[in-house]
Amino acid sequence: MTSLANSHDCRALIEPARVHSRLYYDKGIFEQELERIWHKSWVYVGHVSEVPNRNDYVTKSIGPTPVLLVHDRTGQITLLLNKCPHRGNQLCAYREGNRSTFTCPYHSWTFSNTGELTGFAYADGYNGADKTRFSLGRVPRVAVYRGFVFGSFASDGPSLEDYLGGAKASLDQLLDNSPEGELELTAGFLQHRTKANWKFLLENETDGYHPAFVHGSVFQVTDSSIGKLYGPQSNALTRDFGNGHTEFDLRPEWRRLDKPLAWFGTTEDRLPDYTEAMKASYGAERARQIMIDGSPHTMIFPNLFIAEIQLFVLQPIAVDETIQHVTALQFKGAPAFNRRLRQQTMGSVGPAGFLLADDTEMYERNHRGALISDPEWLTLSRGLHRERRDENGYLIGHSTDEVPQRGIWRHYASLMAA
Structure with a gap:
């Protein structure tokens, strides 16, 4: 089979609301990605x-x-x-x-x-x-x-801050959850190997359409209300920051509830030392808002995923193989909070964790499905009719809309054409 990378322009395989399956499994395209994305981008x-x-x-x-x-x-x-x-x-x-x-x-x-x-x-x-x-x-x-x-690996190009753009605000939001404004990644990393192309993982990290179905059994067994955040009635948003950076923004839902630490499934009285440390650092009003908004759910292109309580790093190994490196977020100056973060990380993405097993099954099914020739094109049209700009000029949509995926592929196309 002739490599598509040698016989076609990859841009012909990316349209505003659909992409061609061969983008996920063609070895020539993967080699181009290493050269044009992984060896040139931040x-x-x-x-x-x-x-x-x-x-x-x-x-x-x-x-x-x-x-x-x-x-x-x-x-x-x-x-x-x-x-x-x-x-x-x-x-x-x-x-x-x-x-x-x-x-x-x-x-x-x-x-x-x-x-x-x-x-x-x-x-x-x-x-x-x-x-x-x-x-x-x-x-x-x-x-x-x-x-x-x-x-x-590029000797010149945009500065890191220009590259991050609006995604810097997500990193700032994350660090606000520390009384000292810093992370300490001291919990160690787990490594999960997936037989799937790295872009399936990239697209999934800020996909709000799948959790109610893929993770429905987890939400049911744990009697969790989290599933409702990904449903039709949710006020949460999807966002495209540009440069391939995307976000699933749950703050509208947390602000509607107006309860500090609800995002973490707990209350201030269960973490009194953390609550007092936050108030001492930020003042009562600002601390309360930080603890309402919680930690972000952001994917920084091409490989850094902040998943509220965890940090993931995507590592492509081959066109059909990816390693996810994951660790519990640890906030400097918050020992009791950090202990809970480690426990929840093990329960969700540890060796016997619930959530990552669900997602990995979907990644590998996606990759096997991409190899099937009919249909060749995969659709990303959900919510296109209601996509709009927020007050900062970023494209946003409903929590279940494919705003992030379209943004990822627009940036991908620009890099592969360079």
């Missing part, structure tokens, strides 16, 4: 709280490419490629640690954690070769927004 890599001390490091990735997120010996946050420039061996096999140098296990070349080669093994064999020629590869652009570390 991509979320990690959080500064994962490397709090000088010489801390943690292994991460940009798409399938392994990188080292390093708090180097000079105090800078940097991203190094996890590849020895001698013979290409994986330089560091440990998930995390603290070290000022990295030594390749194959031939014992040693590098500073700033990337420079510091020594050859049996150096006489190199006859005084210039060590500066053999530095580690590095991600050329690294930027941090309020602790969130992003990297780009």
Whole structure:
């Protein structure tokens, strides 16, 4: 079968309210995505709280490419490629640690954690070769927004803040839930491997049309009212921030209820220390509003998903394989709240969790379905007739409308055409 990427322009497969199935399974298109999206856009890599001390490091990735997120010996946050420039061996096999140098296990070349080669093994064999020629590869652009570390393989382009645009407000909303305005991602990551194309996951994260059906059994067993937030009578909104960033905005529903911490299924009296800490930090009125609005439900293109109580990172491995890295959000200065966040994360997306199992089943069914030739086109037309602009100029729609999905594909088309 001829690769569509070699025989067609991908833009011909994307229309305002439908996309062609081959966008999900064509290997040539996947290779183009790596080049034009994952190696040119800003991509979320990690959080500064994962490397709090000088010489801390943690292994991460940009798409399938392994990188080292390093708090180097000079105090800078940097991203190094996890590849020895001698013979290409994986330089560091440990998930995390603290070290000022990295030594390749194959031939014992040693590098500073700033990337420079510091020594050859049996150096006489190199006859005084210039060590500066053999530095580690590095991600050329690294930027941090309020602790969130992003990297780009493109040597130039828009600033991170310009790229984030309106999605910055979602990250600000998230951090407001900490009495100290900071996250500490200290709970560790679970990894879930899915036999599906990464874009099925991307589209699903801010899809408000599926939860009442896919997760209906969970809502029923737990006697939860959450399902109603995704129904026809909901006041919640879907939003397209532009640049592929999207949101499922539950604040209209939480504001209608007007009860602090209702978004988390609890009350102020059950978290008294947290409530008092929030009031001390923000003042009673502002703290009350923050605890009503809660944490956001936002997908930052192409790989960072803030799911109210969890943080997901999408990693495409192949055209038909994706890993989801997930951890419980932990708010600095909120120990009792954080304990509940960890417990709820394990119950929903842990190894025996309810929600992620439901979603993963749908992703894999979607991918198998994409391989069926008829119909070739998949529709994304829900709510197109009632799509409108909010006060900030962003497209919004009803909670069950496909505003986010259309926004994702518009941005995707612009990147693939570049």
